[in-house]
Amino acid sequence: MNSASALSFGRMSKIAARFVGTPSVGPLLVLLAFGLIFSLTNPRFLATQNLSIILQQTVIIGTLAIGQTLIILTAGIDLAVGAICVLGTILAGKLANSGYDPIAAMGLAVLACSAAGVAAGSLISGLRLPPFIVTLGILGIITAALRLISAGGAFPVTDEFLGWTGNTVRLNGFIVTYGVIIMLLLYGMVWFLLNQTQWGRHVYAVGNNPEAARLVGIPVGRLLLSVYVLAAFIYGIAAWLALGRIPNADPNALQTANLDSITAVVIGGTSLFGGRGGLIGTLIGALIVGVLRNGLTLAGIDPLWQDLVTGILVIVAVALDQLTRGRR
Amino acid sequence: MTPVEPREPVATAPVGVVLEARNVIKRYGHITALDGVDFELRSGEILAVVGDNGAGKSSLIKALTGAIVPDNGDILLDGQPVHFKGPLDARKLGxxxxxxxxxxxxxxxxxxxxFLGRERRRPGFLGNVLxxxxxxxxxxEAERSMAELKFRLPSIGSAVEALSGGQRQGVAVARAALFAKKLAIMDEPTAALGVRETGQVLDLIQAIRQRGLPVVLISHNMPNVFEIADRIHIMRLGKRAAVVSPKTHTMADVVAIMTGAAKFEEPAASASR
Known part of the structure; x- marks a missing residue:
């Protein structure tokens, strides 16, 4: 009986591995377990309406986690992820509200986000400063600058184009926003880059062993710069998705984006030490964070407890990574 | 970066000189690392480079691989003078x-x-555009070249971290063999390995020579050098003290020349041209 269930469990994880790749099986099982617990404790959890809300709530963190994955794969970390995204929402909102063409406003905002990525990437690859310190500094600079610009207050952004990603389509009774679709497209495109192109190979190689990468002729500095710029560009897109979700630009928004995006990446099976992991795991990890926050909200638990649980989750995930490193 | 075609077997003239250095000088401030060193690698041979610490071994290798630029002297590849500005220049020339x-x-x-750093793309739209x-x-290609070198590895799809140290270094050696058009330089390739693993890597180096690729082997390990080298280039005080054959000289002879305890006796038949 016992061995039979163990057997079927092994077969199940093999089947799962074919779809999500072996390293993502663990996170997938965690996601299913959380889903099971929440659906048993609250019948509303599995309602299609709630599942669609979970997806919508995952959009911002899920998109930010794409960039965070790229950076963590190179053995870096981005603590300015939320700040850069908020920079995008504030800039786009300010420009559009003061009469600029909304498409140009959003474009400029994405460019400004990418420029923050150029700054971070240049300091990290050129001066070889630690990513932790560089992005922490950028977080401080951007946060302070945004509060100065917006005089500390949030303001509404009612432009139709800036809110476009909040529109919905109905798929078989399941409501998805354009933002969800854009997020999934971004996952697909960056997955392709990481897994099917030379650039992606080199991202893994640099994260694994930068010295070996340099010796085989990979331009390590240029590669790191490209990673930080692409990540920040994606944060800019995330700003558009954020405006579609909440038509409001708030310099104090996304305070937990660092914790949430890093948690999504790490519980998705990407190693903080670089070179291992991938985007499918991150998508599952972002869904775990989304499911957890949604399930706890449905259960009527104070949002502060959600941060606490997320904090525990990220530490457990990193500890597991560290422990399994010894066996490799 | 364009993918590089794998090396065609090198046509070997019996005593063709592949890589040559003449009167190479390199100074660091007051220290003379290379004091007019000569060097000659012939086609199809394993040439060991030995020398005491500070004799100029690694400076010589760095000059030959483009890692340093000599102050004076010539380096010739297939008889043509070459000027490496960096390691990538040397790689491009094979x-x-x-x-x-x-x-x-x-x-x-x-x-x-x-294929790290020299990945190949798919033909047509998928490769050129996507x-x-x-x-x-x-x-x-990886499987084919590993089979050709008779290097036994688990599945070609397994992660390198699952391999032993010798197998990992085997991967690095095979990479050099796959892409070197002219010669491969092995800088202490077995220094981090155990006895059995060293044996695996030495076998691999010999397999590379059998395919016609000349190899420069820098090593501290005299038994290894005597096991596989065709000729031994001995460095002393930034110069080439001698080139001897393991057939005519003993390890004690080589150590004596290395340390200056003995002068090299000229008529060593296999060392003269």
Whole structure:
């Protein structure tokens, strides 16, 4: 009986591995377990309406986690992820509200986000400063600058184009926003880059062993710069998705984006030490964070407890990574 | 970066000189690292380079691989003068180097490591526009060259971190063999390895010579040098003290020349041209 269930469990994880790749099986099982617990404790959890809300709530963190994955794969970390995204929402909102063409406003905002990525990437690859310190500094600079610009207050952004990603389509009774679709497209495109192109190979190689990468002729500095710029560009897109979700630009928004995006990446099976992991795991990890926050909200638990649980989750995930490193 | 075609077997003239250095000088401030050193690698041979610490071994190798630029002297590849400004120049001209520390990306698989930095793309639209990697082709090529070198490895798709130290260094050596058009330089390739693993790597180096690629082997390990080298280049005080054959000289002779306890006796038949 016992061995039979163990057997079927092994077969199940093999089947799962074919779809999500072996390293993502663990996170997938965690996601299913959380889903099971929440659906048993609250019948509303599995309602299609709630599942669609979970997806919508995952959009911002899920998109930010794409960039965070790229950076963590190179053995870096981005603590300015939320700040850069908020920079995008504030800039786009300010420009559009003061009469600029909304498409140009959003474009400029994405460019400004990418420029923050150029700054971070240049300091990290050129001066070889630690990513932790560089992005922490950028977080401080951007946060302070945004509060100065917006005089500390949030303001509404009612432009139709800036809110476009909040529109919905109905798929078989399941409501998805354009933002969800854009997020999934971004996952697909960056997955392709990481897994099917030379650039992606080199991202893994640099994260694994930068010295070996340099010796085989990979331009390590240029590669790191490209990673930080692409990540920040994606944060800019995330700003558009954020405006579609909440038509409001708030310099104090996304305070937990660092914790949430890093948690999504790490519980998705990407190693903080670089070179291992991938985007499918991150998508599952972002869904775990989304499911957890949604399930706890449905259960009527104070949002502060959600941060606490997320904090525990990220530490457990990193500890597991560290422990399994010894066996490799 | 364009993918590089694998090396065609080198046509070997019996005593053709592949790589030559003449009167190379390199100074660092007051210290003379290379004091007019000569060097000659012949086609199809394994040439060991030995010398005491500070004798100029590594400076010589760095000059030959483009890692340093000599102050004076000439370096000739196939008889043509070459001026390397950096290691990439030497690589482009067909000189591959294997380093002592295992220069592999541990989490990537064997095929990915073999083609690291020189990945191939798929033909047509998928490769040219979408820049898709030719994973199947690289795998097949990796398997073929490992079989040709008779180097036994687990599945070509397994991560390098699952391999032993000797197998990992084998991957680095095979990479050099796969892409070197002219010669491969092995800088203490077995220094980090145990006895059995060293044996695996030495076998691999001999397999590379059998394919016609000349090898420069820098090593501290005299028994290893005497096991596989055809000739031994001995460095002393920034110069070439002698080139001897392991057939005519003993380890004690070589150590004596290295340390200056003995002068090299001229008529060593196999060392003269």
């Amino acid at each position: 000189i591959e180097t294997v380093y002592q520390d295992l220069a592999v990306a541990a989490a990537l698989d064997i095929a990915s490591n073999l 820049r898709m990697l030719d994973k199947k082709g690289m795998r097949a």
